[in-house]
Amino acid sequence: MRENFVEACRRHGLRITGPRKIIAEALSAAHDHPDVRELHRRVMERDPTVSLSTVYRTLRQFADIGLIEQHTFDGRSVRIERAPTAHHDHLIDTQSGRVIEFSSPEIEALQIEIARRLGYELTGHRLELYGRPLAAKKR
């Protein structure tokens, strides 16, 4: 993501600052979907002087230029995700809070169809599945 980040910032006239570099690093190291406080914690491990407000501000900018996405799964705080290369939806493990990504062309197609039938052009959607692991039982 490093390159992508530098390039994207340049393209949008954002300066390559210390805090932004650190935040970008923390993001590319994140293989999960942390919330902002958690991300700030990780950023502070690299540089404890970066403030929470800078993290918030930077995340908004990164989202604006398409580097990340911000989701609110539970109605609670925002969770961060590196810019997806391909579209996908999420399954949230209700026991652990873990987020699993998936995609379903069939569902995508149905969504467009449903919107059209209701007289709308689909401009976006959100699909979240909530589930309990079933493996545990059998194994």
Add this chain to the structure above:
Amino acid sequence: MRENFVEACRRHGLRITGPRKIIAEALSAAHDHPDVRELHRRVMERDPTVSLSTVYRTLRQFADIGLIEQHTFDGRSVRIERAPTAHHDHLIDTQSGRVIEFSSPEIEALQIEIARRLGYELTGHRLELYGRPLAAKKR
């Protein structure tokens, strides 16, 4: 909803109080998906002494006993909906904020299937479509 409300409260040991009656009335009169402040506004039209905190507390209780559902469509404030008789999802008109209900057995089935394939038992889901009306163009 009047009867349903009295009965449900009785069944769960909730007292039938003045504020609760008013809130239940405002809810059954609502044919949209108001947020809490808007609902409180409507409640106050009937009785200006009912406080916002009582509305919040009552809504939580009503949700607990299944009289209503609370959604957070946009990541912003909570929107209220009378208990649905049948399950459905929502399409949000991005121009007007209006909410349209729909249901799709095909999608429901696919969701269960996807969760299973990922090793999960589906315990819940959220599906929201966002769209722009297309009728306007043609007519």
Add this chain to the structure above:
DNA sequence: TTGCAAATGCAAACGATTTGCAATAAGGAG
């Protein structure tokens, strides 16, 4: 190197929601 707009840290502000507490009222017992 210099100069200036962009970016930062801090603390205060915010909007939505929750909570502690003393006062009030529902509704079963007598």
Add this chain to the structure above:
DNA sequence: CTCCTTATTGCAAATCGTTTGCATTTGCAA
């Protein structure tokens, strides 16, 4: 019908996540 216990209420203050104003610092183009 009145009394008593306990749930419920209104109010104000607290919380939580997020945003913002402002004085200070810092990229970076010239």
